Amino acid sequence: MKKIRVDPEVLILEALLAAEPGVVSGTVLAQRLGVSRVAVWQHMARLRTQGFAFEAVRARGYRLTARPATLNATLIAAHRRDHTGPFSLLLLDETDSTNDEAARELGAGRAAPFAVFARRQTKGRGRLGRTWHSADNGNVYASFAFRPRLVPARMQTFTLWMGVNLCELIANFCQAAPGLKWPNDLLFDGRKAGGMLTEARMDADQIRDLVFGLGLNTNSPAGHWPRELAGRAVSLAEHTRRPLDLNRFAAALIGRVLFAYDRFVDGTYQKTFADLWNRYDILRGRSVTVLQGDQRVTGEALGIDDEGALLLRTAKGRTERFRAGEVTLEKSA
Numbered sequence: 626m627k628k629i630r631v632d633p634e635v636l637i638l639e640a641l642l643a644a645e646p647g648v649v650s651g652t653v654l655a656q657r658l659g660v661s662r663v664a665v666w667q668h669m670a671r672l673r674t675q676g677f678a679f680e681a682v683r684a685r686g687y688r689l690t691a692r693p694a695t696l697n698a699t700l701i702a703a704h705r706r707d708h709t710g711p712f713s714l715l716l717l718d719e720t721d722s723t724n725d726e727a728a729r730e731l732g733a734g735r736a737a738p739f740a741v742f743a744r745r746q747t748k749g750r751g752r753l754g755r756t757w758h759s760a761d762n763g764n765v766y767a768s769f770a771f772r773p774r775l776v777p778a779r780m781q782t783f784t785l786w787m788g789v790n791l792c793e794l795i796a797n798f799c800q801a802a803p804g805l806k807w808p809n810d811l812l813f814d815g816r817k818a819g820g821m822l823t824e825a826r827m828d829a830d831q832i833r834d835l836v837f838g839l840g841l842n843t844n845s846p847a848g849h850w851p852r853e854l855a856g857r858a859v860s861l862a863e864h865t866r867r868p869l870d871l872n873r874f875a876a877a878l879i880g881r882v883l884f885a886y887d888r889f890v891d892g893t894y895q896k897t898f899a900d901l902w903n904r905y906d907i908l909r910g911r912s913v914t915v916l917q918g919d920q921r922v923t924g925e926a927l928g929i930d931d932e933g934a935l936l937l938r939t940a941k942g943r944t945e946r947f948r949a950g951e952v953t954l955e956k957s958a
């Protein structure tokens with residue numbers, strides 16, 4: 626098996642995080658890295674420049690006392706602890722759109738899977754050409770890139786499957802109760818916390834590459850939304866009333882997305898997909914209107930079919946299916 630070289634600074638952080646609130650001796654760190662104690666100090670000095678701080682406890686070792694509050698690639702890798710699979714992370718201060726950046730990287734031949742995270746986006750995009758508000762306020766703007774070699778028809782349920790996995794992750798990580806609004810919205814109490822944007826490029830009968838983009842309002846404070854989003858958007862921190870450890874969350878997010886992608890490609894996702902969708906679907910049993918082009922249909926949402934299409938029972942008692950569209954919830958009587 627190919628040996629993957631792990632960044633020594635990741636190994637130092639991993640050891641210190643695992644020992645928290647205890648200490649790790651310089652000798653143990655040096656042994657773990659296979660370098661001298663002087664080399665360990667040099668790595669720790671570099672980590673200090675990234676916003677980490679260490680306390681030296683006399684004759685015992687080091688303890689981590691501060692870490693960067695914003696996204697940090699070394700800390701994300703240390704939290705992940707899984708260095709076995711082929712994966713790389715590109716973390717940017719700013720980009721136009723992480724989906725576009727991922728597509729450019731794919732085009733340039735970067736090995737997949739990889740993820741692009743940015744602290745802010747200047748042209749964050751949503752579905753239907755909408756703008757995704759992407760200020761630098763502690764939120765997640767991330768895109769995951771893959772080369773799946775699947776037939777295009779297989780992709781119909783991809784975003785929905787990713788959505789239920791994100792709900793599972795958020796429910797476990799934040800002890801919160803997220804919901805999904807078909808086809809790509811993540812909500813808390815009727816307010817939007819996240820959106821997904823999947824974009825694929827095709828060869829004749831195969832997906833050439835795939836970018837799964839996620840905008841997730843994680844730490845953005847209440848009352849900081851632009852006027853058009855006030856009352857409609859919410860962040861995880863606002864919902865749970867606790868700040869989110871962004872780097873730990875990013876590590877868990879990467880793990881979950883890679884796991885979900887593998888289950889999707891090998892087909893085993895089908896065992897749990899319907900149950901999970903029913904658990905998080907906020908539309909089922911509600912009166913909704915679907916707008917698709919010029920067509921506008923109101924009815925009771927019945928869930929989704931095997932191909933991920935939304936099913937509606939209309940007033941005439943007919944069941945209609947929608948492969949795409951914009952859904953609004955009707956006010957309950």
Ligand code: BTN
Pocket residue numbers: 721722723724725746748749750751752753755757765766767768809810819820821822838839840841
């Ligand atoms: C939607 O709700 O319409 C989908 C929003 C998707 C936004 C994310 S943010 C990261 C990635 N980069 C983009 O430009 N868009 C997606």
